[in-house]
Amino acid sequence: xxxxxxxxxxxxxxxxxxxxxxxxxxxxxxxxxxxxxxxxxxxxxxxxxxxxxxxxxxxxxxxxxxxxxxxxxxxxxxxxxxxxxxxxxxxxxxxxxxxxxxxxxxxxxxxxxxxxxxxxxxxxxxxxxxxxxxxxxxxxxxxxxxxxxxxxxxxxxxxxxxxxxxxxxxxxxxxxxxxxxxxxxxxxxxxxxxxxxxxxxxxxxx
Amino acid sequence: xxxxxxxxxxxxxxxxxxxxxxxxxxxxxxxxxxxxxxxxxxxxxxxxxxxxxxxxxxxxxxxxxxxxxxxxxxxxxxxxxxxxxxxxxxxxxxxxxxxxxxxxxxxxxxxxxxxxxxxxxxxxxxxxxxxxxxxxxxxxxxxxxxxxxxxxxxxxxxxxxxxxxxxxxxxxxxxxxxxxxxxxxxxxxxxxxxxxxxxxxxxxxx
DNA sequence: CACTCAATGTTAATTAGCCAACACTTTCGT
DNA sequence: ACGAAAGTGTTGGCTAATTAACATTGAGTG
Numbered sequence: 407x408x409x410x411x412x413x414x415x416x417x418x419x420x421x422x423x424x425x426x427x428x429x430x431x432x433x434x435x436x437x438x439x440x441x442x443x444x445x446x447x448x449x450x451x452x453x454x455x456x457x458x459x460x461x462x463x464x465x466x467x468x469x470x471x472x473x474x475x476x477x478x479x480x481x482x483x484x485x486x487x488x489x490x491x492x493x494x495x496x497x498x499x500x501x502x503x504x505x506x507x508x509x510x511x512x513x514x515x516x517x518x519x520x521x522x523x524x525x526x527x528x529x530x531x532x533x534x535x536x537x538x539x540x541x542x543x544x545x546x547x548x549x550x551x552x553x554x555x556x557x558x559x560x561x562x563x564x565x566x567x568x569x570x571x572x573x574x575x576x577x578x579x580x581x582x583x584x585x586x587x588x589x590x591x592x593x594x595x596x597x598x599x600x601x602x603x604x605x606x607x608x609x610x611x612x
Numbered sequence: 613x614x615x616x617x618x619x620x621x622x623x624x625x626x627x628x629x630x631x632x633x634x635x636x637x638x639x640x641x642x643x644x645x646x647x648x649x650x651x652x653x654x655x656x657x658x659x660x661x662x663x664x665x666x667x668x669x670x671x672x673x674x675x676x677x678x679x680x681x682x683x684x685x686x687x688x689x690x691x692x693x694x695x696x697x698x699x700x701x702x703x704x705x706x707x708x709x710x711x712x713x714x715x716x717x718x719x720x721x722x723x724x725x726x727x728x729x730x731x732x733x734x735x736x737x738x739x740x741x742x743x744x745x746x747x748x749x750x751x752x753x754x755x756x757x758x759x760x761x762x763x764x765x766x767x768x769x770x771x772x773x774x775x776x777x778x779x780x781x782x783x784x785x786x787x788x789x790x791x792x793x794x795x796x797x798x799x800x801x802x803x804x805x806x807x808x809x810x811x812x813x814x815x816x817x818x
Numbered sequence: 819c820a821c822t823c824a825a826t827g828t829t830a831a832t833t834a835g836c837c838a839a840c841a842c843t844t845t846c847g848t
Numbered sequence: 849a850c851g852a853a854a855g856t857g858t859t860g861g862c863t864a865a866t867t868a869a870c871a872t873t874g875a876g877t878g
Contacts, residue, residue, distance in 0.1 A: 428666045460634045
């Protein structure tokens with residue numbers, strides 16, 4: 407579907423134009439390498455990124471609102487690929503896939519906690535929403551594949567997807583901000599139990 | 613100095629424009645990776661290159677006459693860097709630097725013979741000229757640094773540079789096309805002796 | 819042979835990227 | 849605290865890259 411996003415809206419910018427794809431790719435890649443070098447998000451400037459990407463600074467603003475907008479889409483892309491890697495291409499709603507999904511979310515946050523670390527008290531907000539949307543979409547696909555006969559309640563699938571996705575993402579966010587006294591696996595199992603229970607009014611997951 | 617080169621001349625194309633630099637860089641890089649994969653120059657199409665480079669095919673022709681023009685500038689750049697690596701940044705005309713230069717030329721040809729190998733009977737011509745120009749330029753720089761008093765004959769430096777550069781490049785070409793019964797080191801030493809002798813009417817090399 | 823199919827060059831019109839200059843704001847160093 | 853230096857967004861005019869269309873040339877294949 408690919409909504410147009412970014413939108414300083416000075417220029418529309420067609421997301422299918424090869425130049426656009428390449429420019430975004432270059433910006434993403436530049437951001438990644440800078441992150442690996444500097445290890446601190448806040449010390450990376452827009453100028454750093456555009457120089458590394460061999461892209462004009464003005465062009466950056468044609469694609470992203472600011473540095474954090476880039477960070478968001480970058481995280482989202484990374485997250486999307488991480489989930490794709492862990493979940494079978496055309497998976498369905500089952501205990502096993504549910505477990506894989508939840509674990510993948512916790513693992514993802516564990517991985518990217520490292521970029522957040524040096525007394526980075528000013529927490530980088532915002533991208534939870536983007537990641538939640540990814541999870542929500544997966545659930546929507548799953549729920550749409552379920553035959554109507556198996557649905558115990560016909561309450562809107564949309565709402566179910568929203569609730570469950572937050573029920574997974576929220577704990578992951580809180581876990582990564584805290585001390586991680588529990589392992590990702592332990593957390594995933596606990597969350598799984600509750601999610602399955604939460605789904606019971608809607609569908610019996612096996 | 614960077615002369616404008618390429619020149620299908622449908623469009624001028626300003627070599628200082630960052631987009632131009634990036635596009636050429638992408639084409640070069642794409643060509644390199646394809647060469648490493650396919651190992652045969654003739655089986656690489658312009659389409660392959662532009663696809664890999666994420667550049668439109670028409671754009672290719674705005675920069676290069678054809679596939680071999682790209683090959684030429686690519687070889688030249690590679691050659692240029694190879695020489696820079698072997699020669700001290702601001703070297704002068706001495707036996708030692710002369711030896712280093714000649715050896716570097718033979719080594720370069722030895723390296724790139726591999727891309728020429730599979731019964732590649734249709735020999736890829738042309739780029740000898742580009743490489744010769746590189747050598748010629750080095751000699752011109754060297755000769756211009758020599759104090760006029762040390763020059764035995766004032767015959768144009770230009771001509772000297774042309775003759776000597778061919779005296780080095782020619783044997784290297786012939787050597788690489790043949791059986792390489794002698795090693796690059798042996799060849800370099802033999803050529804060195806003759807070149808020094810050839811320079812004697814002009815300047816005494818130590 | 820005729821006949822696809824793929825690659826090569828070339829063109830005019832459209833679109834995205836580059837630049838330089840601007841008014842701010844933030845960060846520092848003395 | 850103040851001034852310099854560096855970063856942030858924004859704008860209009862120019863330039864290069866993209867596109868789709870075309871004619872042409874091989875390289876197979878029935």
